[in-house]
Amino acid sequence: RKEVEQDPGPFNVPEGATVAFNCTYSNSASQSFFWYRQDCRKEPKLLMSVYSSGNEDGRFTAQLNRASQYISLLIRDSKLSDSATYLCVVNFYYNQGGKLIFGQGTELSVKP
Amino acid sequence: DAGVTQSPTHLIKTRGQQVTLRCSPKSGHDTVSWYQQALGQGPQFIFQYYEEEERQRGNFPDRFSGHQFPNYSSELNVNALLLGDSALYLCASSLARLAADTGELFFGEGSRLTVL
Numbered sequence: 607r608k609e610v611e612q613d614p615g616p617f618n619v620p621e622g623a624t625v626a627f628n629c630t631y632s633n634s635a636s637q638s639f640f641w642y643r644q645d646c647r648k649e650p651k652l653l654m655s656v657y658s659s660g661n662e663d664g665r666f667t668a669q670l671n672r673a674s675q676y677i678s679l680l681i682r683d684s685k686l687s688d689s690a691t692y693l694c695v696v697n698f699y700y701n702q703g704g705k706l707i708f709g710q711g712t713e714l715s716v717k718p
Numbered sequence: 719d720a721g722v723t724q725s726p727t728h729l730i731k732t733r734g735q736q737v738t739l740r741c742s743p744k745s746g747h748d749t750v751s752w753y754q755q756a757l758g759q760g761p762q763f764i765f766q767y768y769e770e771e772e773r774q775r776g777n778f779p780d781r782f783s784g785h786q787f788p789n790y791s792s793e794l795n796v797n798a799l800l801l802g803d804s805a806l807y808l809c810a811s812s813l814a815r816l817a818a819d820t821g822e823l824f825f826g827e828g829s830r831l832t833v834l
Contacts, residue, residue: 640821649825693760697821705774706823708760
């Protein structure tokens with residue numbers, strides 16, 4: 607079983623749509639969680655952190671369910687510029703530091 | 719303020735050869751992590767260097783080795799190249815005392831390795 611699993615998609619949605627991505631992780635000792643965005647042939651960049659209480663950044667809402675080991679990202683009012691691959695990331699933290707483990711990514715394509 | 723820089727950007731090798739990839743972290747960062755990203759996949763964690771030592775390692779064979787220098791720059795070495803080693807190799811830098819909380823890694827643009 608992979609440490610971090612995502613639905614690879616692709617998700618093809620029209621502009622203005624609401625789209626949700628899901629992610630599960632296997633290590634219950636994981637301490638912190640994030641969503642990264644990767645544009646085609648570019649490097650990944652941090653989109654937002656994910657907190658147990660849920661957090662929102664504009665059109666983006668992230669949620670964490672520790673009991674189910676589940677993370678989600680909701681994008682409202684999709685824009686063409688949201689087209690990218692969204693990577694679920696989990697920090698597996700050990701005594702000497704953490705390592706960020708990435709899911710395989712979910713591809714989003716927003717169409718006019 | 720220079721970000722993370724990697725070299726070379728592209729290279730082609732043949733099976734059995736060895737390759738060295740280089741990375742300069744973002745100014746002020748002390749930790750370097752290396753990732754392998756195959757086409758259509760997410761980045762796979764190879765290892766992480768801090769204070770010139772390998773601190774964390776992913777599920778990669780010993781053919782993959784690395785080094786961190788006193789100026790925090792880093793190298794990734796891969797010996798006895800296989801066709802399956804063809805991928806984008808990403809270097810990411812961070813500040814050790816913040817990374818666990820912020821989760822923010824700053825990535826370079828990567829070195830694209832093709833093994834023939």
